[in-house]
Amino acid sequence: MPRAATTSDAFNAVAEPRRRQILEFLATHERPVSEIVAGLGLEQPSVSKHLRVLRNVGLVRVRRHGRHKLYHTNAEAIRPLYEWTRTFERYWTHQLGRIKERAEAR
Amino acid sequence: MPRAATTSDAFNAVAEPRRRQILEFLATHERPVSEIVAGLGLEQPSVSKHLRVLRNVGLVRVRRHGRHKLYHTNAEAIRPLYEWTRTFERYWTHQLGRIKERAEAR
DNA sequence: TTGACATATACCTATATGGGAATATAAAAT
C-alpha cells in the first residue's frame, strides 16, 4: 500500500514544505494565485496544484474577484494539528514528567 | 519529483496515522515492540518499519533491555510542529482577527 | 468576436512509499 493521499487529511497536506509556505503566506490576507507565484518563486501550475490539495482538505478558502481567485488560509483547519501536538506538551515542558515516566517504566 | 521522504522531517513522519498512534502509545511509558504490536493490532514488521522512520527523525528513542528494545516518544521532536501550528492561533481564536484581515484585503 | 490575462488541468516521469511474506540478526534460555 502506498502512502496515504495528501488530500486525505490536513496532516498529509501540511507535510509538504511548499504548502506550509503557502499557508503562511495566505494567513494574513487573501491573495491571488499570481502573488503566490511571485512571492514564493514557484511555477504557476505548481501553485495551482498545491492550492487544490489545500482546498480539498479545507486548509484554504477561495472566492472569485474579477478574473482573479483570492485564496486565504482557513486557520480552523490547522487547529486539529495544533491540538494533537499540544497533547505532548507536558512531556517537553516539565523535566519532572520525564523523570516520573522513567520511574514508572520499571 | 516524488513526495519528500518520510524520514526527511517530523512533519512527514507524522503524516502517517499509524505513526501518530505509536507516538501516542509511547508517550507515557517506554514499551517493547511486542507491546506496540499487541496494543495497536499491527503486524510486527510494520511496527518495526514505522519505528525506524520515527527514530530517524528523532521522534522516538530506544534502549536495549535484555532481548527487548524499549521505545519511547521524544516529545521534544514534536515541539517544532506545535510551534508551527501555534503561529496560526490568533487566526482562529479571535473572530476580530478575521474581520480585520478581510478589511485589510481590500 | 477577438485578444490578453489569470488559473486550472492533463500528461509524463522518477521516486518513495506501506503492506505482506519470508528471512536475517540478536540475545536469552536450556
Add this chain to the structure above:
DNA sequence: ATTTTATATTCCCATATAGGTATATGTCAA
C-alpha cells in the same frame, strides 16, 4: 551449541506523488 524469543531487514507490488511542459478553461477588455 542449539533452540526459542524478540526485532529488524529484504523483496515484491500497487499507488500517489511533485515537478515540468503544454494546453485548456474562464473572464475581462477593446
